[in-house]
Amino acid sequence: MSSLEEIELPPDPERVIVGLRDTGYEFDTAVADIVDNSIAANATKVQLWLAADMRGSIRLMIADNGDGMNRDGLINAMQYGSKARPNAASLGKYGLGLKTASTAFCKRLSVISRATGSAMPLMATWDLYHVAKVNKWSLLLSDDCDIEAIDLLNEVATLHSGTVVLWEKVDRLIKDYVDPAGGPAKKALKAKEEALRHHIAMVYQRFLDPNDDRERNVEIELNGKAVEAWDPFQVKLSELVAQDTIETELPDGRYASFTIRAFILPRREEFPDDKAAAAAMLSNDRQGIYIYRENRLIHGADWLGMYQKEPHLTGLRVEFSFDHKLDDAFHLDIKKSQIILNDDLANWLQREFLPAPRREANRRSREGQQKQISKRGEGAHDTSNNNIRNREAAAGGPRVNIADPNTGEAVVENKHGTTRLKLTITSAKRPGEVFVQPVDGITNGLLFQPALVEGHKAVQINTTHSYYLKVYVPNLNRSVTMQGLDSLMWALCVAELSTVQDITATMFQDMRYEVSRILEKLVETLTEPDVERNVA
Incomplete structure (x- = not known):
């Protein structure tokens, strides 16, 4: 015959309570988990105080004027895996957040609470050093409460029920400094405070905004300053x-x-x-x-x-x-x-x-x-245009005359003979912009094309092409680089006009298309610039 033995096997207190410190909480997320409990307890006011004393010891207090807890309620709240709240819609969900969120950053967690109709608050404490010492799930319960926490409770919930969560022996919030009360430590703690302020403003936006009727209003303060709602959707402007x-x-x-x-x-x-x-x-x-x-x-x-x-x-x-x-x-x-x-x-x-x-x-x-790009890039090609104007005669090239301005037909005379081509024939958009002309789009997405601008052989460059965005835009304020890029584009177009024949015209068009396509692929992995910063 087989036998079945049932063995109760409680986990090792120290190993589990210390192990649960590593559940992956971020500081802001951990604090929000505690504020959840305040809101679940029907609080209308929540105050948070994050500060360090002269020795650099950090304390965090979170006080509310919610329902508060009697002895049994306080013990249940401090139990790992506490009993579920009667309201399934409560922001608290698993009965672990208060403990795991807190001990992720501190080694001593206390909750001081006053129930409705009770004048005397009680304090329950998980002290990880004490748990390790006695090797038991030993919760400390006392009516001798932290004075500072009681003062805050009386301020937030005068003659009213309420709760204060207190973190002491905070060892995982900021790194160790040689002078824990010095300037760098204060600056680091201030940065944590500002990040927490924004996190609360975003997470509880619907509770903090008095004009948002989706949720009841809750006032939250951090270090004496009200937290104002932050709406990520900016609904009044978006x-x-x-x-x-x-x-x-x-x-x-x-x-x-x-x-x-x-x-x-x-x-x-x-x-x-x-x-x-x-x-x-x-x-x-x-x-x-x-x-x-x-x-x-x-x-x-x-x-x-x-x-x-x-x-x-x-x-x-x-x-x-x-x-x-x-x-x-x-x-x-x-x-x-x-x-x-x-x-x-x-x-x-x-x-x-x-x-x-x-x-x-x-x-x-x-x-x-x-x-x-058009606004901030105005004038970026002026130096190039001036440079080409001064060397146009030396660069040479074919004669190009307009045959029909309505159809864009031009006559090109080069060393191979005379060829009739369709060219973009246009005027300058800005004074002097007759050799290099940036344009918003070219048919078929080409990067560049030859053109006649006020009778001059010119290149039009497509500012919507990814090569322009990723190569030109970061260099709009660099004169030498712009001249180098523009001169190359202009030279390609003049060289095309200098060698084109009736039988090769379509080939040159195909070549421009292929060059544009290849360059688009080559710049795919380049970082897309912040237009406002790079062309300012």
Whole structure:
């Protein structure tokens, strides 16, 4: 006969509690996990204080005027894998965030809480040194609370229930400095504070914005200064170009829905002022999908592995909102910081929803980019034009006369005889711009073509070609480089006119097409420049 023995095998306290410090939390994400608990406890005010004393010891306190906890509630909250909240829509999800988020950065976590109708708060503490010493899951409970935490609790929740989360023995926030209270350490801590301020402003935007009726209002302060909501979509200035609400049936027969909206922000020069443009944080790393669970941002901004970030999509930001019913479908992780899309949803996004907004954002960006190149690049070819004018006679070349200005037909006389060609015949767009003329587009996407500009043999250069963008634009302010590039293009066109015959005219056209195509391929891996910076 076989026997079955049931053995209770609790994990080693020190190894587990220390091991759970390495769950991969970023500081901002960890703090947000604690603020989630405040909001779940119906707080209307949350205050955060991040500071270091004269010895460089860092303390973080997060206080709220939420429901607070009695003895049993406090013990449950401090238990790893605490009991689920009755409200499934709560921002807290797994019962681990408070502990794992905190001990990812500190070795002593205390929670001081006062329940409704109670005058006396209680303090519960996980001290990792104590756990290691006694080798037990030993939670310390006391009515002798931290004085500073009590003062903050009384300020935030005067004669009211509330909670303070306190981090002490913070060892993983900033690196060790020779002088832990000196200037470099203070600067590093200040940088953490500013990054945290923006993270909170973005994550809890719908709670912080009094004009956003999707969620109740919560006031949040960091080091005595109110955190103001940051809207990644800048809805008052951007354009909503696509939206959809999708309803789906869950395995248990219930229905749930998610909403998706795509916004295109104005280009920097289209914002009403510099302050508005700065507030929008127009940068390549801000494009992508922003994912909200229960009106709280949990992930943003990227394309969830579906696309790479591209400079021409800087202005495209997509809002994806769902509620707790879809947690399992979206594989929400323990930190509530990312989701994994199932194949059906990823395919729908790539094939049905995102292509049109991406095309439109790309079109607007390139159109705006061309305006910027034209505006900022004015005069960039003047030195080249002057140089060629002074050496036009020495360079030589064929005689080219206009046969029919209406059809663009010209007569070319070179050493091989006389040939009638179709040429672009035009006037100068700027004074003196008669040898090298930048133009916005050439038929068939050619990089360059010969032309007659006010009777002079000239080259037109296509500013929409990727070679111009990636090679010319970074050098618009470099006179010698511009003269070298322009002289080469002009020389190619004059050489074509000097050797062309009726039987070779089509061959020269094909050659220009092939050169343009090859150059387009060769510059594919070159970095696309920031037009505003490079042509300023």
